[in-house]
Amino acid sequence: MKIKKIVIIRIIYIIVLYLIYNILLNQYDYVTRYLTNFIFLVFIFIKFIFGQLDFYAERFRLKNIFVNFSIDAIFAFVFFIFLRKLEIFYVFGAVFIFQTIFRKIISSIYMKKKNVLIFGSNHIENNIQQDIINSLDYNYIGYISNNKSRATKYLIGNYDEMEKIIKENKVDLLVIVKDMQSPSFKKYLKRLFDLKINGLKVLSYEIFNEEIQKKIDASKIDEEWLLQSNGFDILNDGMQKNMKRGVDLVIASTLMILLSPMALIVAILIKLESKGPVIFKQVRIGENMVPFKVYKFRSMKIHDPQKYSKYAQDNDNRVTKIGNFIRKTRIDELPQLFCILKGTMSFVGPRPEWDILAKEYEKQIPYYNLRHMIKPGLTGWAQVMYPYGENIEDTKRKLEYDLYYLKHQDLILDVLIIFKTVKVILFGKGK
Known part of the structure; x- marks a missing residue:
């Protein structure tokens, strides 16, 4: 819609x-x-x-x-x-x-699902097929490709059968994932143009990803893309930065006052349930790659980090009973309001990453450090759009949403993220 x-x-x-x-x-x-x-x-x-x-x-x-x-x-x-x-x-x-x-x-x-067909087989690498299947807006028809060596159950024909498949399945949207500069694709441009005139909507993978899915594929980024792209106002607009900082101070101050009784109760329960400090401290990477200490209510038992995964797993036996509750409701994040007042964090921004993991991601994920061009946030676009990351692939997917936020950040998007965060808290989808 x-x-x-x-x-x-x-x-x-x-x-x-x-x-x-x-x-x-x-x-x-x-x-x-x-x-x-x-x-x-x-x-x-x-x-x-x-x-x-x-x-x-x-x-x-x-x-x-x-x-x-x-x-x-x-x-x-x-x-x-x-x-x-x-x-x-x-x-x-x-x-x-x-x-x-x-x-x-x-x-x-009015709200009928759009029938979507993919042109090309590159969706196998970029996950677009799964995004469409999981979406509430689309009915995935399948994909067409001449490459039968990597065919999946969703392959329903080849490029020469395109018009027939589109008409039979009443396709509303065609998403192009094939290299649009290749000679094998250009021969179909005229037919695609005719179909578009007749009401078919045709989008490239990049446009579908950014305008519809609200994320940016990091694998498609290079220096030329960065130089030519519009947006990224938050990096250059001093007034916008000052407004964001003002909103941060107001929200953080208000929440610290209103939620202080709850924070006191949580601190007592943590201390009663298990040995160790109430506040967990960890070095995270902040704006412009500057390390800083982040504060959270401790939700795990004291353990040797060398013997366990760097990621928290489902049903992780390190998590305490009160810890499980405060992680789901995001109460464990409350001490980070102090970081916002200090100016090392913002209320909305990319998740502050552990410095050890950040160094690993920098080596494995191209342009990962772009997310560190702005202050990390207590909540963010990636946090409300994608579940908690448990591996390198999850981190790549979350980076796509962080890059979208970096490019399109404004007050309206920040307000939307805050609303979505409230929904996450109310329905206990945190981790």
Whole structure:
């Protein structure tokens, strides 16, 4: 779905929802306009956090009906506690009915998955095939290629059968992963152009990766690409840097004050459960490759690091009970607010990497150190878009998202990352 269509549908949804909510509240003469409007903003924010402003066909399911009903019921109950009038349940009942009908209509009419076909067999190396299969936006048809020596179960034909396959499968999007400068590809350009005129969307792998998947393939980067690429404003715009620093100070200071009671409780529980210091310190690589110390609540038992993997594994026996909880909820990261106040970290940015691992990655991953051109963050685009890394391949994939953030960072993207981080914390997807 195009971004423009998403925005329009969300605006219509919120406006109609507000009219139903406000008209019914006025009819029953409840509270002041300022209070009802504030509660509505909170209501919409909660809907966003729980993914109820996303309208995909495959997302119209019982889970979403249950989530919407639960949120509506909680807000109705809170209203009832203060107002003591049963009519408030009619208001949120009408809101729930509208939400369910709206989602069903939009999902069935507009939000159909796009049928995607890959042109070429290089997707085997760049993982684009798996990205499409896992995406909620696409229905993967398969790929076409003349290279049968490396064929997989998804190969459905060769290049000469392209037009037939596109028409039979009603393909909406063709992603080119083949070398577009090769003579074997150029002979199909005219046919691709004709198909594009007839409504087929054709994207190169690089454009699909950056504009649709919101990441940049590090293997495609070279010095020429870096010189010619637009973006990277965060590296040169002093005003943007100052604004980001100001936001960091406000958020870090506020959270340190609000969450200090929780931090004290966590510190006591860590001390009671296992021997060792409450705060774990480790040298990480910061902006411009400058090392600094990062602070976290200790979530593991004291152990010999030479005898264990450098990566935390699933069901790792080093992790304590309280450690498992604070890792999933990201509470273990709270001491890093002090790093943000010091200026060695930002609230949003690439994950600060352990100096030992960073040296290994620098040798194995081209242009890995580009991520160190800005301050590391408490949260970041890679953290909310990709699960916790457990090996070198995961690190390469996360670098793709870090490079996208480096190129496209702005205040809006930072706010989106913060919202997504809240969702990660609420659903316990941290590690």
